[in-house]
Amino acid sequence: MKHDKIGTQVKLPMGRAVQIAVQGIRIRLGRSMVTVSGVVLGIAFLMSNVAGQLISDALSRERETRQIVTLMEALVRNEVGTAAGKTLAVTVHGDLERTERLFMERVAKMPFAAVRVSGANIDRGVSATPQNVAEGAYLLLVLGQQQNIPVDLETLISGMNHVGVLDAVANRTYAGQAPRAGVKRDLLFGKETQEQMERMREHAAQARFRTVWVAIISLLVTIISISNALLMSVTERIREIGTMKCLGALSAFIRRMFLIESAFIGFAGSLAGMVLGALIPLIIYGWIFGFGLMFGEISFVRFGVACLGCVVVGTLLAMIAAIYPANFAARMVPASALRSNV
Amino acid sequence: MAFERELFFKDADAAARSGYVIRAVDVRKVYRMGDTETHALRGATVDIIRGEYLSIMGPSGSGKSTLFNMIGGLDKPTAGKVYIDQVDIAQLDPFELAWLRCRKVGYIFQSYNLIQVMSCIENVMLPMAFAGLDGEESREKALMILERVGLGGRALHKPAEMSGGQQQRVAIARALANTPDILLADEPTANLDLRTGEEIIKLFRTLCDELGVTVITATHDLKMLKTSDRIMWIEDGLISKITTPEEMELHIDEIH
Numbered sequence: 001m002k003h004d005k006i007g008t009q010v011k012l013p014m015g016r017a018v019q020i021a022v023q024g025i026r027i028r029l030g031r032s033m034v035t036v037s038g039v040v041l042g043i044a045f046l047m048s049n050v051a052g053q054l055i056s057d058a059l060s061r062e063r064e065t066r067q068i069v070t071l072m073e074a075l076v077r078n079e080v081g082t083a084a085g086k087t088l089a090v091t092v093h094g095d096l097e098r099t100e101r102l103f104m105e106r107v108a109k110m111p112f113a114a115v116r117v118s119g120a121n122i123d124r125g126v127s128a129t130p131q132n133v134a135e136g137a138y139l140l141l142v143l144g145q146q147q148n149i150p151v152d153l154e155t156l157i158s159g160m161n162h163v164g165v166l167d168a169v170a171n172r173t174y175a176g177q178a179p180r181a182g183v184k185r186d187l188l189f190g191k192e193t194q195e196q197m198e199r200m201r202e203h204a205a206q207a208r209f210r211t212v213w214v215a216i217i218s219l220l221v222t223i224i225s226i227s228n229a230l231l232m233s234v235t236e237r238i239r240e241i242g243t244m245k246c247l248g249a250l251s252a253f254i255r256r257m258f259l260i261e262s263a264f265i266g267f268a269g270s271l272a273g274m275v276l277g278a279l280i281p282l283i284i285y286g287w288i289f290g291f292g293l294m295f296g297e298i299s300f301v302r303f304g305v306a307c308l309g310c311v312v313v314g315t316l317l318a319m320i321a322a323i324y325p326a327n328f329a330a331r332m333v334p335a336s337a338l339r340s341n342v
Numbered sequence: 343m344a345f346e347r348e349l350f351f352k353d354a355d356a357a358a359r360s361g362y363v364i365r366a367v368d369v370r371k372v373y374r375m376g377d378t379e380t381h382a383l384r385g386a387t388v389d390i391i392r393g394e395y396l397s398i399m400g401p402s403g404s405g406k407s408t409l410f411n412m413i414g415g416l417d418k419p420t421a422g423k424v425y426i427d428q429v430d431i432a433q434l435d436p437f438e439l440a441w442l443r444c445r446k447v448g449y450i451f452q453s454y455n456l457i458q459v460m461s462c463i464e465n466v467m468l469p470m471a472f473a474g475l476d477g478e479e480s481r482e483k484a485l486m487i488l489e490r491v492g493l494g495g496r497a498l499h500k501p502a503e504m505s506g507g508q509q510q511r512v513a514i515a516r517a518l519a520n521t522p523d524i525l526l527a528d529e530p531t532a533n534l535d536l537r538t539g540e541e542i543i544k545l546f547r548t549l550c551d552e553l554g555v556t557v558i559t560a561t562h563d564l565k566m567l568k569t570s571d572r573i574m575w576i577e578d579g580l581i582s583k584i585t586t587p588e589e590m591e592l593h594i595d596e597i598h
Contacts, residue, residue: 006429009440010474020471028459243455246416247469247516248444251436334443335417338455 012253021260031233032265038229039269040276042222043314047277049218050306053211055285058298060207064200065297069102076107080139087161088112089137091130092119094146098297104143119144135159219313226269226314227321230262234325241329242337251330255323262322263315270314274307362425363524363556364390364413369422371408382408384579385422390558392523395550397567398560400576406560407528409576413558414447414526415439426524444472448517448555450527454509456501462488462512463497469519487515491545507538514545518555525549527559531566543569 025032080086088107096104108115108123117125118133120143130149134140134156142149142165157165241254286294329337371383382405390396390413400406411417412424415431424431426446434442443449456465466484470476475483488497491511501509510530517525527546531539547569550557559566567573568587575582 006427006434006438007441007445008437009444009472011437012472012474016471016476024459027464239455240457243457244468244472245440246443246449246455248440248472248520250440250472253472333417335411338416338451 009248009250011250014256017253017256018260021257021264024257024261025264035229035233035265036269036272039226039266039314039318040273042225042229042317043270043273043310044277044280045225045273046215046218046222046313047274047306047310048281049214049277050211050310051278051303052281052285053207053214054303054306055281055294055298057204057207057211058296059285059289059294060203061297062293064203065099065102068099069106072099072103073106076110076139076141080110083110083112085113086138087114087116087136089116089128089134089140089160090118090120090122090125091133091140091142091149091151091156092117092144093130093142093149094144096120096144100143104141107141131156132159136161140165222313223317226266226317230265230318230321231325233265234258234262234322234329238325238329238332238337238340241326242332242334242340245330245332245334245337254330255326258322258326259319262318262326266315266318267311269318270311273314274310277310278303278307361392362389363392363427364388364558365425365428366409366413367423367425369409369412369419369424371405371412371417372420381579383412383419386412386576386579386581388413388574388581388584390556393550393554393556394572395547395557395570396559397570397573398558398576399562399567399573400560401562404576405579406576408579410526410528410558410560414449414524415442416449440472444469445520446522447524447526448514448519448522450510450513450517450525450530452529452532454501454506454513454533456509456512456516458501461498461500462493462504462515465501465512466516466519469516473520484515484519487518488512490518491515505538506534507541510534510538510542511545514542514549518549521553522555524556524558527557527561529560529562531561531563539563540565 080088088110090104090107104120104122108125115122115125116128116133116135116137118128118130128135130151137160140157140160153165241249244254245251282294332340366386366388369383369386370381373380373382384405386405386409388409398406398409408417412419413426415424415426415434418432426442431439431442457468460468463481463484466487467476467480470480470483485494485497488494491514493508493511493515496504496508501512504512510533514525514530525546530546531542534542543563543566546557546559549555557570559570561567567590570587572584572586573590574584
């Protein structure tokens with residue numbers, strides 16, 4: 001110690017700072033709620049925009065999926081004519097897409113005499129090997145996401161009654177294999193279909209860009225709304241900070257106290273804002289378009305990430321917004337802080 | 343009693359024995375607002391004796407609040423030195439300065455500066471918390487101090503529910519929380535009616551006599567002047583004279 005008569009102020013432990021900050025929120029509950037509602041509004045705005053984008057993406061994807069399934073079913077009906085008395089063969093390589101699953105469900109309901117299946121389980125299907133699956137079949141469906149089927153298609157179709165092959169994987173073509181007389185290939189994915197798929201991918205990319213853009217704009221609005229709420233709540237207490245310094249509070253303690261307080265306020269506000277901002281678009285879109293259509297293609301992982309992101313962003317923003325005024329007030333000499341008339 | 347006090351403070355040896363609790367040497371303060379400079383203090387030198395009751399007297403704008411802030415370590419002088427207990431407070435690091443404000447000096451303000459959202463007892467317990475004291479111990483001590491200033495029964499009231507005089511008593515209790523050596527009061531009775539102001543002044547006198555606290559008040563309340571041991575007159579940023587209340591009365595008589 002440099003001076004025998006002057007001691008050094010004790011640094012209060014973290015627990016005490018948390019205690020004082022929580023007490024501060026509790027005893028000025030009304031004012032804290034105003035600040036919290038500022039954060040709630042900001043985060044609800046951000047969350048509802050992001051959630052709305054995710055939902056409308058999911059809706060348009062779901063609509064496309066249903067269009068594709070209907071298109072594929074129509075092609076099968078067109079090729080087969082009456083299904084009665086005919087055998088259908090289905091060979092699955094790799095995982096099934098949702099589109100393919102929905103398509104299979106539809107096809108399984110058609111009145112085929114028999115369905116021979118390899119690599120998957122289909123209602124009323126008869127198990128076969130990948131090599132003999134097409135034997136005696138009228139139409140062969142090649143499904144699954146695996147790009148290269150391990151069986152030679154020529155050998156497969158040689159055992160068929162009428163040769164029709166329908167491949168649901170977008171980019172698969174059989175170029176290089178000489179078509180036999182009467183062989184119909186690429187039923188679904190002719191040039192037109194390819195173009196349609198291309199357009200859909202473009203739409204998806206545009207939608208993603210729109211999502212990012214809306215998120216950025218909402219984030220900016222949220223930053224301003226939250227900073228304003230926290231800036232006001234700290235600035236109007238500069239006199240109080242001056243008083244606390246007169247009573248022996250260390251600048252670091254004041255900074256820490258406000259940081260903890262704003263973290264609590266930010267967390268509570270963003271949690272409420274997130275729930276509000278997620279529920280409102282879910283309910284509204286669900287009401288308008290039907291919940292089945294909405295939940296069909298929605299990515300729960302992306303939705304969850306958006307929820308978590310909003311809470312983290314809200315809490316961090318509140319803390320960052322409080323740092324500047326708290327720092328400013330903590331560094332003021334007590335006399336000027338007491339003179340402050342904000 | 344009054345006679346003894348007078349003797350005590352006129353005796354230079356006694357003053358030296360008791361020591362100076364605060365010394366301000368040629369303190370200057372310039373406030374800059376854009377291009378204009380305001381010289382609030384233009385070289386104030388004062389020695390404050392341990393255990394005395396000193397009033398700082400002067401018209402508004404004379405620099406008495408500025409001097410009050412300087413000797414209390416609430417502001418930094420532009421030039422000059424302030425010693426509290428022989429320590430130059432400009433040399434103190436933030437931790438020592440906070441310790442000084444927490445335990446050495448108790449501050450009382452014209453507008454009370456209570457924390458409105460906290461109850462009386464919470465206000466009094468706050469400086470104790472900053473000193474590292476908490477829990478039941480600080481609650482008991484705060485209650486004891488509140489009783490001492492005559493507010494034992496109102497510990498759980500909020501400042502807004504109390505009269506100005508009561509609020510000022512809470513502020514005094516808060517200033518006493520860590521048993522300071524020095525009580526600094528900036529126009530403590532300016533917002534109070536005559537009778538309440540008198541009660542507060544009596545309380546200061548009692549604290550000074552019984553606890554040996556050095557009381558320094560900036561004021562232009564004449565009753566406060568009569569109760570104090572010495573009166574320091576400040577005019578236009580300079581200390582013009584230091585008198586005793588008796589000399590002041592003589593002075594006023596002369597004018598009449």
